[in-house]
Amino acid sequence: MEILKTDILIIGSGIAGLSLALKLRDLGEITILTKKRVFDTTTILAQGGIACVMDEEDSFDLHIRDTLLAGNGLCDPEIVELVVKSAPERIRDLIEWGVEFDRDPANFSKFHLTLEGGHSRKRILHVGDYTGRIIENKLIERVLENSNIQISENHLAVKLIPEKEVGLSGPPKRVVGAYVLDLTHIKERVFLSKVVILCTGGAGKVYIYTSNPDTATGDGIALAYEIGCKIANLEFIQFHPTCLYHPKAKNFLISETLRGEGAVLxxxxxxxxxxxxxxxxxxxxxxxxxxxxxxxxxxxTGAECVYLDISKLPSDYLRKRFPYIYETCLKYGIDITNQPIPVVPAAHYLCGGILTNKWGQTNISNLFAIGECACTGLHGANRLASNSLLEALCFSHQASLKIKEMWPILKESLYQIPPLKEFQIKEVAEEKVFISHNWDWVRKLMWDFAGIVRNLKMLELAKKRIDFIKRELETYWSGFYLDLDVMELKNICTVAELILISAMRRLESRGTHYLTDYPYKREEFQKMTVISKF
Ligand SMILES: Cc1cc2nc3c(=O)[nH]c(=O)nc-3n(C[C@H](O)[C@H](O)[C@H](O)COP(=O)(O)OP(=O)(O)OC[C@H]3O[C@@H](n4cnc5c(N)ncnc54)[C@H](O)[C@@H]3O)c2cc1C
Known part of the structure; x- marks a missing residue:
């Protein structure tokens, strides 16, 4: 088995992973692992933009208030203040890296700001309706300019390596790298590193209807949980109200900004x-x-979808303001300038994740988590629109400060060769129908039993069924070929189980978690739900 050494191991190539690599580029050799191509991320799909106070009519206090209101009593006020107040600097970083946000046509010295649900002022900076695509591409361009940053595509992290065997005594003090599957050459690799940063994104694929890309299978959360990290607030899944409803559209989002501009449901x-x-x-x-x-x-009504109508706005304006949405809908035979768009809700954003402090550190000292896979305390029970790209940027900056501070000690730490026997490709599975069948089954189960409106009976039933699949999978996985589908199914089952346990512990309704048994907020649940394996 090949063993590779790197100074800094970043897992994930979205806004969190790439911006962190740029911030740390002067420290040493950086490896970015990504399980598909570098741009296969959620970041590239972001349409609306990034929230930042930019207008004299707006203020940090208002952005803080809006974030706290959306989070429904569960945000960490210190974190909210940190993120909101650092936004202008993080926007400057993006501009320095080459992102050109749209300007106000009436006053070109200002940015064009839009409004989204839950925001009391216009404060969303954007590039057309394809903000994420521009950010991702500019970050990739900048990263490629650095010869000490290596991007390894089609490299799936399958397990974090603890410094010693993890036992009942608690989580390890450090991780020393990750076991990785090179999906192009079907080879096992071990990456040893002095610091590991999980930037693996969200877990929308746990649900059958989602706006997320195929990469969003909650891998980082499952990997971190297995090694003893604390996982928080997983019951809070944000469902986006408006995804395109069309048999051929897999996961196309109709941005919140349409409603900001007057679209009616x-x-x-x-x-x-x-x-x-x-x-x-x-x-x-x-x-x-x-x-x-x-x-x-x-x-x-028993209908399969509702409709979002923006056709009252001038068609020239719509084509210019929402070129991506206009073109995509047209491809499916829907002209948004003169007909309403069929839409349904879909799993969109994971408000919880790997519990971190204000430096992006997990409870394991050299393991960090940033971006959608982390739970920093910013979102509480519900994320305010367009705060997530900002959160990823803010915490990649915070983590870079902490890693730089720790570097004199970290860089002296010795690489440790882990026990390798547990990570080996075994025989090739002949019948993959078991995997594909369970993929659909788990995701449908989670949609029907742990979706927008929940009840305890259904959650318990779902948990029993997930336990069963997990047991079946353990038997299968331990005897067969390691591949992407098997690993992702294993991870969505772990995350599904954690969502169910968290949802059953929160006996109230708050934010995105709605339980018919307790359809109201309860004072005693004004706290995070934290789960850990040890
Ligand atoms: C359709 C859509 C629109 C959105 N619009 C907005 C918006 O307008 N504003 C906003 O603020 N937020 C928006 N969001 C949310 C926002 O885009 C995400 O929260 C953010 O991009 C997440 O960035 P990330 O870097 O954490 O993860 P991602 O961008 O998802 O990157 C994760 C990376 O990790 C890699 N990875 C995962 N598992 C492994 C593994 N086991 N091994 C190796 N690599 C792995 C993936 O391949 C990928 O490269 C939107 C989300 C969606 C789905």
Whole structure:
């Protein structure tokens, strides 16, 4: 088995991983592992933009207040303040790396700012409706300029390596690297490193309907949990209210900014309905409110989708303002300039994740987690739109400061060769139907039993079924070929189980977690749900 050494091991090539690599580029040899191609990330799909206070009508206090309100009592106020106040500097980083945000046509010296649900002011910087694509591409360009940063594509991290065997005594003090599967050459590799940073993104693929890309299988969370990291707030899954409903559209999101610009939600009878659920904010209510309203309308009418209508705006403006959405919908035969768009809710964002402090550190000293896989305390029970790209940038900066501070000691640490016997490719599985069948089954189970509206009975039932699949998979996995589908199924099962346990522990309804047994907020649950293996 090949053993490779690197100073800094970053797992993931989205905004979190790439921006961190740029911040650490002067420290030493950096390896970025990514399980598909470098740009196969959630970051590239981000449409709306990044929240940042930029206007004299706006203030840090207002952005903080909006974030706390969305988080429904569970945000960490110190973290919220840190993120909101650091936003202008992090936007400057992006501009320095080559991102050109849209300017206000009426006053070119200013940025064009848009409004999204839950924000009390216009504060979203954007590049058309393809902000994430531009950010990801510019970050890749900058990273490729550095010869000491190596990007290893098609490299799947399958396990973190503890400094010694993990036992019941608790998590290890350090990790020394990761076991990795090179998917191109079907080879096992070991990457040894002085510091490891998980930037593996979210876990939307745990659900059958999701806006997330195929990479979002919660790998980092599963890997961190197995080694003893604390995992927090996994019950808080944000469902985006409006994904395109079309048999051929896999996961296309219709951005919140359409509602910010006046789009109206209509039920199957063509009637507006948001005024019944949130008479003041209507379409601009936070995502959880809009999502539940749509879910309720769908259940009441038995329809398969609702509609989002923006056609009252001039067609030239729509084509220019939403070129990506316009073109994509047109490809499916929907002209947004003169007809409403069929939409359904879908799993969109994981508010919880690997518990970290304000430096992005986990409870294992040289293991960091940044971006959507982390739970920093920013989002609480619900994420405010466009705060997540900002969070990833803020914490890659924070982590870079901490790693630089620790570097004099870290760089002297010796590489340790781990026991290798447990990581070996075995015989090739002939029948993969077992894996593909269970993939669909788990994701459908989670949608039906642990989706937008939950109850304890269904959650318990789902947990029993996931336990069964996990046991079956252990038997299968231990005897067969290691491959992407097997590993991802293993990871979605672990994350599904953690979501179910967290949801069953929170006996209240708050933010994105709605439990019919307790359809109200309870004071005694004003705290994080934290799970750890040891
Ligand atoms: C459709 C859509 C629109 C969005 N719009 C916005 C928006 O407008 N504003 C906003 O703030 N947020 C938005 N979000 C959320 C935001 O895009 C994400 O939270 C953010 O991009 C996550 O960045 P990340 O770097 O943490 O993860 P990602 O960008 O998902 O990157 C994760 C990386 O980890 C790699 N990886 C995962 N597991 C492994 C493994 N086992 N081994 C090796 N590599 C691995 C993946 O291949 C990938 O490279 C949107 C999300 C979606 C789905």
């Amino acid at each position: 209509l039920n199957a009878e063509g009637k507006p309905f948001m005024h019944k659920y949130d008479p003041i904010r209507k379409e601009l209510a936070p995502r959880d409110v809009v999502t539940r309203a749509i879910d309720m309308e769908l259940k009441k």
